[in-house]
Amino acid sequence: MAKMTMVQAINLALTQEMAKDERVVVLGEDVGVNEGVFRVTAGLHKAYGDARVVDTPLAESAILGTAVGMALAGLRPVAEMQFDGFSYLMWGQLEGHASRFRARTQGRWTCPLVVRFPYGGGVRALEHHSESREAMYAQIPGLKVVVPSGPRNARALLVAAIRDPDAVVFMEPKRSYRAFREEVPEEEEVLELGKANVEREGSDVTLVSWGATMRAARQAAQELADARGVSVELVDLLSLAPLDKETIRASVRKTGRLVVAQEEPRSYGVASEVIAAVTDDDAFWRLVAPPRRVAGSDVVTPYFGREEKYLPDAPRIARALEEVLAC
Amino acid sequence: MPRTEFASFSIPHLRILDERGGLDEALAPDLSPPELERLYRGMVWAREADQRMLRLQRQGRMGTFSPSTGQEAAACGPALALGERDWLVPAFRELGALLMRGVPLHRVLLFWGGFEEGNVYPGLDRTLPNAVIVGSQIPHAAGIGYALRLRGEKDAAVLCFFGDGATSEGDFHEGLNFAAVWKAPVVFVCQNNQWAISTPLAKQTAAASVAQKAVAYGMPGVRVDGNDPLAMYEATRAALARARAGEGPTLIEAATYRLMMHTTADDPTKYRGDEEVKAWEGRDPLVRLRLYLERRGHWDEARETALREEVKALIDAEVRRYESMKEFPIAAPFDNVYGTPHPNIAEQKEEFLRALEEDGRRG
Numbered sequence: 001m002a003k004m005t006m007v008q009a010i011n012l013a014l015t016q017e018m019a020k021d022e023r024v025v026v027l028g029e030d031v032g033v034n035e036g037v038f039r040v041t042a043g044l045h046k047a048y049g050d051a052r053v054v055d056t057p058l059a060e061s062a063i064l065g066t067a068v069g070m071a072l073a074g075l076r077p078v079a080e081m082q083f084d085g086f087s088y089l090m091w092g093q094l095e096g097h098a099s100r101f102r103a104r105t106q107g108r109w110t111c112p113l114v115v116r117f118p119y120g121g122g123v124r125a126l127e128h129h130s131e132s133r134e135a136m137y138a139q140i141p142g143l144k145v146v147v148p149s150g151p152r153n154a155r156a157l158l159v160a161a162i163r164d165p166d167a168v169v170f171m172e173p174k175r176s177y178r179a180f181r182e183e184v185p186e187e188e189e190v191l192e193l194g195k196a197n198v199e200r201e202g203s204d205v206t207l208v209s210w211g212a213t214m215r216a217a218r219q220a221a222q223e224l225a226d227a228r229g230v231s232v233e234l235v236d237l238l239s240l241a242p243l244d245k246e247t248i249r250a251s252v253r254k255t256g257r258l259v260v261a262q263e264e265p266r267s268y269g270v271a272s273e274v275i276a277a278v279t280d281d282d283a284f285w286r287l288v289a290p291p292r293r294v295a296g297s298d299v300v301t302p303y304f305g306r307e308e309k310y311l312p313d314a315p316r317i318a319r320a321l322e323e324v325l326a327c
Numbered sequence: 328m329p330r331t332e333f334a335s336f337s338i339p340h341l342r343i344l345d346e347r348g349g350l351d352e353a354l355a356p357d358l359s360p361p362e363l364e365r366l367y368r369g370m371v372w373a374r375e376a377d378q379r380m381l382r383l384q385r386q387g388r389m390g391t392f393s394p395s396t397g398q399e400a401a402a403c404g405p406a407l408a409l410g411e412r413d414w415l416v417p418a419f420r421e422l423g424a425l426l427m428r429g430v431p432l433h434r435v436l437l438f439w440g441g442f443e444e445g446n447v448y449p450g451l452d453r454t455l456p457n458a459v460i461v462g463s464q465i466p467h468a469a470g471i472g473y474a475l476r477l478r479g480e481k482d483a484a485v486l487c488f489f490g491d492g493a494t495s496e497g498d499f500h501e502g503l504n505f506a507a508v509w510k511a512p513v514v515f516v517c518q519n520n521q522w523a524i525s526t527p528l529a530k531q532t533a534a535a536s537v538a539q540k541a542v543a544y545g546m547p548g549v550r551v552d553g554n555d556p557l558a559m560y561e562a563t564r565a566a567l568a569r570a571r572a573g574e575g576p577t578l579i580e581a582a583t584y585r586l587m588m589h590t591t592a593d594d595p596t597k598y599r600g601d602e603e604v605k606a607w608e609g610r611d612p613l614v615r616l617r618l619y620l621e622r623r624g625h626w627d628e629a630r631e632t633a634l635r636e637e638v639k640a641l642i643d644a645e646v647r648r649y650e651s652m653k654e655f656p657i658a659a660p661f662d663n664v665y666g667t668p669h670p671n672i673a674e675q676k677e678e679f680l681r682a683l684e685e686d687g688r689r690g
């Protein structure tokens with residue numbers, strides 16, 4: 001097995017899926033000759049040429065809109081939005097068409113497409129290049145929203161997304177793109193969409209997170225284990241829609257305590273949904289402490305001069321864990 | 328029934344100053360020596376600032392930015408035509424226009440240095456901050472133009488910049504269409520620098536020129552040698568006059584070239600050849616205007632040296648100012664989310680500050 005960054009692992013998924021299925025087409029701004037501004041599409045243009053690796057004009061709505069058309073006509077488009085902050089320009093096509101062609105045509109027409117883009121802060125990027133707004137996508141009926149947390153699951157989830165019969169929003173935590181490496185097998189590995197991963201088993205408290213915040217969550221869990229022998233059960237959501245409520249509930253039934261850590265703004269986010277999944281259920285009766293959210297703030301994402309302080313980090317997560325453990 | 332012609336069009340091309348500084352007298356704008364010098368100074372200032380910003384970025388003293396070297400004529404020519412009452416709506420590659428407009432360099436540095444304070448130009452009205460979302464500023468310009476008309480401001484117009492890539496966005500088409508329907512007093516300047524990151528013009532549009540896109544919306548379009556500062560000035564002056572006279576918007580295509588990288592995070596050697604860059608280096612807009620000024624007896628080596636030194640000293644001072652301003656209140660993002668008190672934001676601000684304090688205590 002080779003040690004890979006998340007960028008390389010996503011590239012491996014694209015390379016292998018394009019080789020396997022000639023319906024797979026990659027399109028977006030600068031994805032071809034330039035191999036993507038983060039080099040995610042490295043080698044694809046050389047291997048598959050202009051027709052299957054399409055450098056498009058600068059138009060997000062048309063990138064997704066044409067991907068919808070391609071999907072309707074039998075292709076398997078993988079569209080790239082260059083950055084999170086520009087994905088809103090595709091919103092009309094995503095909400096109005098990609099997500100609902102199946103429902104509005106009673107299954108006659110479907111949109112098997114993937115739209116992937118880097119999201120989140122922490123890389124000292126420009127204005128509009130650091131947002132974390134995954135709940136906005138997760139709320140659209142008919143879409144699947146997937147967020148990998150490391151190279152290996154990124155590869156296995158992207159393969160599943162490309163083969164999925166519906167539209168999948170694949171959000172790549174850009175802070176994790178090159179931050180660390182993992183062993184990624186050359187042979188095919190596919191993860192089922194809609195399943196969370198219990199990354200670390202524990203009995204004292206459940207900590208739920210996803211994407212780049214998983215690194216801070218891991219660190220916080222380890223610190224508490226080392227310092228005080230606390231046993232944290234760490235759940236990596238991987239899919240925000242559909243949400244794997246069963247895994248969350250089973251964990252909370254065991255631990256009786258819940259902390260959710262998200263980079264998104266605090267209000268109306270995925271953490272609220274995770275907590276509701278527990279309070280909606282019999283698992284609620286097992287709670288011995290009020291669940292807590294560690295989150296970004298309801299402010300416009302600050303420019304990078306201030307952003308580090310605004311990103312939820314391990315000390316903040318550790319503090320929340322201690323608070324619920326003190327109850 | 329015969330097949331007849333319903334419409335036809337042609338696109339004028341304007342060039343006044345050639346590459347060796349030779350002037351087309353018939354087309355020459357009416358500019359006084361001090362105005363010409365102001366134009367040249369703006370261009371030199373932008374070039375020197377660009378080079379300094381590149382060093383600051385490489386030293387980690389500033390963030391990613393988009394250099395404008397090579398495009399000084401396309402930014403400064405229009406800026407010279409701008410009156411105080413006019414609005415300036417930039418994209419993100421018009422350093423020369425911002426400087427000539429009076430935006431202090433330290434504000435530009437603050438923007439690229441990661442601080443919202445860089446969007447604020449104290450004392451300078453009618454100049455919008457950079458628009459990073461490509462093309463998103465174009466409808467704003469149309470709206471400002473509408474407001475000027477509604478409020479009866481006949482002495483003002485709007486100058487709006489964007490790149491060739493922006494002409495593919497819906498906002499470009501929607502904004503130009505609105506402006507034309509409203510006869511809004513707007514001058515749209517497309518800096519066609521031939522590339523949108525790695526996408527060459529031929530992959531951006533199948534049209535022979537950007538200027539001809541104006542035809543479809545019902546406004547004049549003109550293609551200008553974008554490395555000719557006099558042509559850029561003259562085309563913009565005429566279009567602003569037309570706008571102020573209530574005759575509606577104009578689209579100006581400045582055919583120019585980005586000599587450096589798209590941003591400091593970009594490697595242009597991946598997608599374009601040296602020869603093309605070299606050819607455009609030979610059309611440097613600074614050289615062209617300098618040769619012309621020399622020929623007219625307005626310029627010489629001594630004045631050039633003095634100007635470069637003056638500009639460098641100015642930049643030094645602005646860089647120092649920028650670096651002395653980098654310690655802004657950390658909680659500022661909470662203070663301007665709404666104009667009225669918002670209990671949830673107030674609560675979060677308090678929590679945020681408490682968390683920072685605890686982090687500090689833990690060391």
Ligand SMILES: Cc1ncc(C[n+]2csc(CCOP(=O)(O)OP(=O)(O)O)c2C)c(N)n1
Pocket residue numbers: 029058060082086089420459460461462489490491492493494518520522523524585589
């Ligand atoms: C809506 C949107 N999509 C993508 C980007 C990323 N991006 C920034 S600049 C750029 C190319 C812009 O090209 P052009 O309009 O020609 O201006 P130039 O950079 O050449 O000055 C791209 C794709 C963006 N900022 N906004």
